[in-house]
Amino acid sequence: MRAEKSSFWHIGVIGGSGLAAGIDLEDAQEIAVSSPFGEPSGPVVTGRLGGVRFTFLARHGAGHCIPPAQVNYRANIDVLKRCGVTDVISLSAVGSLREDMAPGQFVAVDQFIDRTTARANSFFGPGLVAHVSLADPVCARLSTMLAGSARRAGGEVHNGGCYVAIEGPQFSTRAESRMYQSWGADVIGMTAMPEARLAREAELPYAILAMVTDYDCWREEEAGVEVTDVLAVLHANARTARATVAALAGSLPQMREPSPIDKALEHAFITAPEARDPAVIARLDAVACRVFGEQD
Numbered sequence: 001m002r003a004e005k006s007s008f009w010h011i012g013v014i015g016g017s018g019l020a021a022g023i024d025l026e027d028a029q030e031i032a033v034s035s036p037f038g039e040p041s042g043p044v045v046t047g048r049l050g051g052v053r054f055t056f057l058a059r060h061g062a063g064h065c066i067p068p069a070q071v072n073y074r075a076n077i078d079v080l081k082r083c084g085v086t087d088v089i090s091l092s093a094v095g096s097l098r099e100d101m102a103p104g105q106f107v108a109v110d111q112f113i114d115r116t117t118a119r120a121n122s123f124f125g126p127g128l129v130a131h132v133s134l135a136d137p138v139c140a141r142l143s144t145m146l147a148g149s150a151r152r153a154g155g156e157v158h159n160g161g162c163y164v165a166i167e168g169p170q171f172s173t174r175a176e177s178r179m180y181q182s183w184g185a186d187v188i189g190m191t192a193m194p195e196a197r198l199a200r201e202a203e204l205p206y207a208i209l210a211m212v213t214d215y216d217c218w219r220e221e222e223a224g225v226e227v228t229d230v231l232a233v234l235h236a237n238a239r240t241a242r243a244t245v246a247a248l249a250g251s252l253p254q255m256r257e258p259s260p261i262d263k264a265l266e267h268a269f270i271t272a273p274e275a276r277d278p279a280v281i282a283r284l285d286a287v288a289c290r291v292f293g294e295q296d
């Protein structure tokens with residue numbers, strides 16, 4: 001594991017609902033990577049596109065067997081970091097809480113409200129306490145490039161949007177859906193949290209291209225969401241999602257300039273050095289390699 005990031009882009013892609021089959025990569029190789037945080041969702045597939053390295057991971061595993069609350073978000077981010085990924089993009093399905101964000105359209109999400117309750121949401125804890133800034137949870141540079149790529153791929157993209165992450169697996173009640181609207185949320189999903197938090201702790205810039213698949217259930221005249229509706233939209237748009245990744249590969253500058261997020265842990269630790277638990281630090285050999293170096 002290199003302590004400093006490569007000056008070449010290496011994009012980690014987390015594919016959500018409808019994208020378990022992966023993205024088109026040249027010289028694709030499937031690799032099972034293990035993590036001290038447990039089982040990731042599956043093996044990663046690494047390869048190249050237009051000279052850029054991409055590593056893909058299906059969030060819900062092969063055949064979509066892992067529900068949102070049981071995804072091991074820590075292991076997924078850890079293995080991507082272990083593979084040398086420099087930045088992470090998520091391709092996710094969401095419900096819309098706004099009339100003007102219609103099914104089939106994309107949203108370059110830039111904020112989150114986290115309503116998840118039962119997920120391991122930090123790499124740190126007893127023995128090593130750390131607090132990273134999450135004011136701007138999405139990397140603006142990556143998100144802008146991702147949104148531009150989605151447009152070039154033929155997608156209609158909204159710049160910015162607030163994603164409310166619910167625990168699921170059930171969809172929301174109408175009262176909840178309207179409450180989230182009143183809070184200023186624009187789209188709703190079940191997976192971006194704690195994924196975005198963990199990417200930040202792992203010093204990985206994170207961006208999410210959310211694909212609107214339904215209007216959730218806030219519209220009086222409409223029935224609630226059904227998975228079949230979600231999948232119908234997803235299948236119709238999976239080609240655009242894949243073309244977006246190809247367009248991104250074609251548009252990345254040759255060299256990757258460092259991002260401030262590459263040093264997100266710089267001022268995060270509060271536990272006194274002599275009080276830090278070596279066993280906890282040992283597990284962070286990938287996530288916090290830059291800070292603690294390689295562990296034996």
Ligand SMILES: CSC[C@H]1O[C@H](OP(=O)(O)O)[C@H](O)[C@@H]1O
Nearest residue numbers: 016017068092093189190191230
């Ligand atoms: C299949 S509908 C609900 C499911 O879809 C979204 O998953 P992902 O973000 O991985 O595309 C949503 O968050 C739910 O997990």
Ligand SMILES: Nc1ncnc2[nH]cnc12
Nearest residue numbers: 093094095188189190216
């Ligand atoms: N309405 C919705 N609520 C939560 N997650 C979703 N994923 C796709 N549509 C959704």
